[in-house]
Amino acid sequence: MSTNSPSPATFGEPWPEYNDGLTYRDLVRSPDSGLTLIEYYSLRHQSSAPALGWLQRIENGQITVNGTVVTDPNTVLRIGTELVYHRRPWKEPYAPYLLEVLFEDDHLIALNKPSGLQVLPGGLFQQRTVLTQLQWRIKNQESLVPDRELCPVPVHRLGRGTSGILLCAKTKLAKTRLAALFADKTSAVSNNRKIDNEVNKVGKMSKIYRALASGIINEDEAVIDEPIGTVKYSGVAKGLYVASPSGKPALSKVHVLKRDVQNNLTVVQVEIQSGRPHQIRIHLSFIGHPLIGDPLYLTGGKPQCAVPETVDETFAEDGGYHRPANPVPGDCGYYLHAHQLVLCHPMTNEMIKITAPLPPVFLSHESGE
Known part of the structure; x- marks a missing residue:
C-alpha cells in the first residue's frame, strides 16, 4: 500500500475582485408560447428572483431575445425563441x-x-x-x-x-x-x-x-x-x-x-x-x-x-x-x-x-x- x-x-x-458573471440560456417550448417576457421569467425562474427583480433585470438590458437585447417586459414569446439572461459580475x-x-x-x-x-x-x-x-x-x-x-x-x-x-x-x-x-x-x-x-x-x-x-x-x-x-x-x-x-x-x-x-x-x-x-x-x-x-x-x-x-x-x-x-x-x-x-x-x-x-x-x- x-x-x-x-x-x-x-x-x-x-x-x-469580481467574477465573470453568468449566462443562463432558455428555449421557449410550446406550453410557454404566448407568454410575455416578464411572465416567462416570473413563472419559470421564480426561485431566482421575485417579479419586480425580473422586471429590473429586463429593463437593465440583461436579457436577449434571439440575440437582441429586449427591454420591453411585455414582449410576446413564440415557440423556438432563444432567451439569454446575463447575470452581471459580482464580488x-x-x-x-x-x-x-x-x-x-x-x-x-x-x-x-x-x-x-x-x-x-x-x-x-x-x-x-x-x-x-x-x-x-x-x-x-x-x-x-x-x-x-x-x-x-x-x-x-x-x-x-x-x-x-x-x-x-x-x-x-x-x-x-x-x-x-x-x-x-x-x-x-x-x-x-x-x-x-x-x-x-x-x-x-x-x-x-x-x-x-x-x-x-x-x-x-x-x-x-x-x-x-x-x-x-x-x-x-x-x-x-x-x-x-x-x-x-x-x-x-x-x-x-x-x-x-x-x-x-x-x-x-x-x-x-x-x-x-x-x-x-x-x-x-x-x-x-x-x-x-x-x-x-x-x-x-x-x-x-x-x-x-x-x-x-x-x-x-x-x-x-x-x-x-x-x-x-x-x-x-x-x-x-x-x-x-x-x-x-x-x-x-x-x-x-x-x-x-x-x-x-x-x-x-x-x-x-
Missing part, C-alpha cells in the same frame, strides 16, 4: 484559494481542502471554488503538455465548512471509475449488504473524519444508521437534508478519541459507510451531540428552523432574493475534517492511503491544551 507524500505541494491563484464572499496536493499521479489528484472553500459552483460562489482552481491549474499544464486529455473534476463533495481530503479525477476514465466506486460503497448501505472493515481488497474504500462534537459522549463506540431525507427549507431550493425515517439509508461509525470535560466537547473519529449530504453533521446531532459551532443542525438531526419563512418579495441589488435570515447548509463555523482515505486505485488496483494533516484546532483539543 502506498501513502501520500510527507511534503505536499501547494497551488492556487488569488481570486479576482463573491471571501474564500481561501491555496490547496495542498496530498497525492497525485496521471489519473488522480487528492487535495487538502481548507474550510471556507466551496467545491463546486452554487449560490454566491460561482468562481471561488475548488473546481475553478483545478481548471486554472490544468490549463497551465496543458500548455506544457498539449497532447494530454485532462478533465479535472472532484468526484465527491465536502461541505464548504469541512476541511480535508477531496479526491478528484484528472481524466474522464478515472472520473467514471471513481464515481462507480463511491456509488458502490453507498449502494452497499442502501441494499443492507454487510460491509467488512478490511479495506485491503479491490473495490473497498474507507473514509475517516475527525469532528468536535458538543457535550460528552459516554459510549466509546456508536453506530448511527438513521436514514437521511429532505424537508422544505427557506433558501434551499431542492430541500434541506435532515434525519428522517422515510429517507435513504446512511451509516456512520463513531469512535471517541478524547472527552474534554472542561470545554464540554468530545473529539471523535467517524467512518462513514455511505455518502449522504451533511451525513456526519446530521448523525451526530441526531444522537444529541451536534458539531461544535454548527449554525444549522441541532439535537435530533433537524435544523434550527424547519418552518419555511415568509417569502421576502423585496430584492437585492442584482434583482435576486435577499439571503435568508435562517442559517443554510453552506454556512461555516463547525469543526469537521476529512482526515484519511484508503481506496483501491481505479486504474492500477494498488491500495493507496491518503492522510490530510489535522488542523490546529483538532491538535490542541486532542493534546489537551
Whole structure:
C-alpha cells in the first residue's frame, strides 16, 4: 500500500475582485408560447428572483431575445425563441484559494481542502471554488503538455465548512471509475449488504473524519444508521437534508478519541459507510451531540428552523432574493475534517492511503491544551 507524500505541494491563484458573471440560456417550448417576457421569467425562474427583480433585470438590458437585447417586459414569446439572461459580475464572499496536493499521479489528484472553500459552483460562489482552481491549474499544464486529455473534476463533495481530503479525477476514465466506486460503497448501505472493515481488497474504500462534537459522549463506540431525507427549507431550493425515517439509508461509525470535560466537547473519529449530504453533521446531532459551532443542525438531526419563512418579495441589488435570515447548509463555523482515505486505485488496483494533516484546532483539543 502506498501513502501520500510527507511534503505536499501547494497551488492556487488569488481570486479576482469580481467574477465573470453568468449566462443562463432558455428555449421557449410550446406550453410557454404566448407568454410575455416578464411572465416567462416570473413563472419559470421564480426561485431566482421575485417579479419586480425580473422586471429590473429586463429593463437593465440583461436579457436577449434571439440575440437582441429586449427591454420591453411585455414582449410576446413564440415557440423556438432563444432567451439569454446575463447575470452581471459580482464580488463573491471571501474564500481561501491555496490547496495542498496530498497525492497525485496521471489519473488522480487528492487535495487538502481548507474550510471556507466551496467545491463546486452554487449560490454566491460561482468562481471561488475548488473546481475553478483545478481548471486554472490544468490549463497551465496543458500548455506544457498539449497532447494530454485532462478533465479535472472532484468526484465527491465536502461541505464548504469541512476541511480535508477531496479526491478528484484528472481524466474522464478515472472520473467514471471513481464515481462507480463511491456509488458502490453507498449502494452497499442502501441494499443492507454487510460491509467488512478490511479495506485491503479491490473495490473497498474507507473514509475517516475527525469532528468536535458538543457535550460528552459516554459510549466509546456508536453506530448511527438513521436514514437521511429532505424537508422544505427557506433558501434551499431542492430541500434541506435532515434525519428522517422515510429517507435513504446512511451509516456512520463513531469512535471517541478524547472527552474534554472542561470545554464540554468530545473529539471523535467517524467512518462513514455511505455518502449522504451533511451525513456526519446530521448523525451526530441526531444522537444529541451536534458539531461544535454548527449554525444549522441541532439535537435530533433537524435544523434550527424547519418552518419555511415568509417569502421576502423585496430584492437585492442584482434583482435576486435577499439571503435568508435562517442559517443554510453552506454556512461555516463547525469543526469537521476529512482526515484519511484508503481506496483501491481505479486504474492500477494498488491500495493507496491518503492522510490530510489535522488542523490546529483538532491538535490542541486532542493534546489537551
